[in-house]
Amino acid sequence: MNEAPTLARDRGGVLSRWQRQAFAWPYVLWMAIFVVVPIALIAVYAFTNAQHQFTIDNFAGMTDYAGVFGRSLWLAFVATVVCLLLGYPVALAISRTDPKTQRILLMLIMLPMWINFLLRTYAWMSILENTGLLNRLFNAIGLISLVNRVGAHVSAGYTPIDHFQLINTGGAVVLGMVYNYLPFMILPIESVIVKIDPFVIEAAQDLGADGHTVFRKVILPLSLSGVISGITMVFVPAVSTFVISKLLSSGTVMLLGDLIEMQFTGAAYNPHLGAAISLIMMFIVVLCMSIMNKFGEGEEQAVVM
Amino acid sequence: MSKQLIRLVDCRKEFDGEVVLDSINLDIKDKEFLTLLGPSGCGKTTTLRIIGGFLRPDSGQVVFDGRVINDVPPHKRKINTVFQKYALFTHLNVYENIAFGLRIQKPKLSEKEISQRVYDALELVALKGFEKRAVSQLSGGQQQRIAIARAIVNRPQVLLLDEPLGALDLKLRKDMQRELKQIQQQVGITFIYVTHDQEEALTMSDTVVVMNKGEIQQIGTPVDIYNEPKNAFVADFIGESNIIDGVMVEDDVVKMYGRRFACVDKGFAPNEPVDVVIRPEDIDIVPVEQGQITGTVTDVTFKGMQYDIIVDFQGFKWLIQTTDHSPVGAKIGVKIDPDGFHIMKKSEYSGLYGDYSSYSEEYDELSEMDPEGGAENE
Numbered sequence: 001m002n003e004a005p006t007l008a009r010d011r012g013g014v015l016s017r018w019q020r021q022a023f024a025w026p027y028v029l030w031m032a033i034f035v036v037v038p039i040a041l042i043a044v045y046a047f048t049n050a051q052h053q054f055t056i057d058n059f060a061g062m063t064d065y066a067g068v069f070g071r072s073l074w075l076a077f078v079a080t081v082v083c084l085l086l087g088y089p090v091a092l093a094i095s096r097t098d099p100k101t102q103r104i105l106l107m108l109i110m111l112p113m114w115i116n117f118l119l120r121t122y123a124w125m126s127i128l129e130n131t132g133l134l135n136r137l138f139n140a141i142g143l144i145s146l147v148n149r150v151g152a153h154v155s156a157g158y159t160p161i162d163h164f165q166l167i168n169t170g171g172a173v174v175l176g177m178v179y180n181y182l183p184f185m186i187l188p189i190e191s192v193i194v195k196i197d198p199f200v201i202e203a204a205q206d207l208g209a210d211g212h213t214v215f216r217k218v219i220l221p222l223s224l225s226g227v228i229s230g231i232t233m234v235f236v237p238a239v240s241t242f243v244i245s246k247l248l249s250s251g252t253v254m255l256l257g258d259l260i261e262m263q264f265t266g267a268a269y270n271p272h273l274g275a276a277i278s279l280i281m282m283f284i285v286v287l288c289m290s291i292m293n294k295f296g297e298g299e300e301q302a303v304v305m
Numbered sequence: 306m307s308k309q310l311i312r313l314v315d316c317r318k319e320f321d322g323e324v325v326l327d328s329i330n331l332d333i334k335d336k337e338f339l340t341l342l343g344p345s346g347c348g349k350t351t352t353l354r355i356i357g358g359f360l361r362p363d364s365g366q367v368v369f370d371g372r373v374i375n376d377v378p379p380h381k382r383k384i385n386t387v388f389q390k391y392a393l394f395t396h397l398n399v400y401e402n403i404a405f406g407l408r409i410q411k412p413k414l415s416e417k418e419i420s421q422r423v424y425d426a427l428e429l430v431a432l433k434g435f436e437k438r439a440v441s442q443l444s445g446g447q448q449q450r451i452a453i454a455r456a457i458v459n460r461p462q463v464l465l466l467d468e469p470l471g472a473l474d475l476k477l478r479k480d481m482q483r484e485l486k487q488i489q490q491q492v493g494i495t496f497i498y499v500t501h502d503q504e505e506a507l508t509m510s511d512t513v514v515v516m517n518k519g520e521i522q523q524i525g526t527p528v529d530i531y532n533e534p535k536n537a538f539v540a541d542f543i544g545e546s547n548i549i550d551g552v553m554v555e556d557d558v559v560k561m562y563g564r565r566f567a568c569v570d571k572g573f574a575p576n577e578p579v580d581v582v583i584r585p586e587d588i589d590i591v592p593v594e595q596g597q598i599t600g601t602v603t604d605v606t607f608k609g610m611q612y613d614i615i616v617d618f619q620g621f622k623w624l625i626q627t628t629d630h631s632p633v634g635a636k637i638g639v640k641i642d643p644d645g646f647h648i649m650k651k652s653e654y655s656g657l658y659g660d661y662s663s664y665s666e667e668y669d670e671l672s673e674m675d676p677e678g679g680a681e682n683e
Contacts, residue, residue: 203392203455205379206380206456207406222396
């Protein structure tokens, strides 16, 4: 019965411990060059000025950008909550279909990712623009003139509109985030729910749990690790994005990503400040993740930073 | 022990057009230990799942305490299940696993009552002091006990057990068999037990239901089933049997190998063709000249307590269990007492079993017999 693990151990035994570790070296090297060194460089930049002298001014000056920090965290939080509220039921529904349907549905969930990220976001621009698809639709079905009539009726000083302001709003940015990152919420949750032993669910029913109780006391707690990795995989890119806000708000909704980008490529060239902001953002992300992982304690740690 | 608790009436179940259960009729008495026994795919797990409410019969009725419960979902049945792979809640510790059913009861139980009952259940399965452990820290045998405690703590009228000992090693299995029987007597409820292990069935049960191909072959006490098998399938499945073609000449006289033997069976038509079952341990080896019939030893296996020897009687090979060693090639005679013969009417299984020409194959089959038997029909 226990033959398989023994065999695997034996096969491992052919190689020495040292030889086995050697297989990990290419990856360790890769990580060292492209992850560890850059982070070290960021740290060095963050604590120096243009004259290469040690300073903490970069951090002290950051209070000016508290609003950007707050907005980034808030919009990423909203996007994550929306993704969770939309994604969990979808994941649950998919997990209950037969394996073949499951594969097809998961492929459909991932289908948008086959199209370039920029292209997808540009597409939203043409939908949300003041003269975009949605506003034209609202115009065609008379929604805008209806609003104007009601507005004029309610207040005398009402100025009529010719479009709804959709683009260049925080809402548009959240929409972009949700649209782009929703699959990252659905996939980990679905993969965890699918692995729940159907007999465990039957056992709960057997012990007197109705459908609602089974979900609350068994499925939800057992899928927590998927929820945590989903939240991580949505929140982290959402809090650091700059493309979505740039395209869907034309810079009117400035996020941390935009701010950092500006320090490196934009007019406000100041890589030292950019590095300091990056470092703080990294700190915030790591903090959020460790708090999240606390919730999943005892579960398999789905995503550990 | 006499009140009837569950009745299956003409229960039939098909999966994808394949008949898994064919008109099952079964009465289960209150407080009895009943075992559904059969090879994998015989429909025993399906029967159990129908009683548990996890499957609906396509036709027929499930009657519980005089009430038809076909449409009653599992969570509303006074029946609890011990699942084959335990199906414990890995996100809860031992205490909370056992308390699960109590916590969702309505009206709500007090924390004090819950804890009292959880500790009683832990004591019943001899796992006091384990309440704070994570289930992943427990051995297979301990998880099994928790699964039993979790089911029993709800005070069901019936406990269903689906091959609960299948994943345990032999020694632990024997201990648990005894313990399960004790628990059953202690809590005084009906146990319905599913297994493919005939020895397990004989050891624990008040009633054994032998199933094959979705049909009940025989219902009886372990002694009845062993001593008076109804057909060749039962005779072969329960213990070892030599099954020989014979003719019932008259009451108490059976003819095989062209010879008349005295037996103790009656009630057959004169000269009715029958299957004659002779258990390997009921055969005495005697010198050739004293034998009722004679044969040649073709194979000897040392089994510890006895030798299993295969003896060729005119092309038909018998299994004989004996404490005396006879070498391969030896000519021997055998003697069988009248009560060593069990006469069965011919059935669809006649001629399929009971010849030990392919003894080794049959042996392999026995030892390989479905460790995953419970996965049938899934």
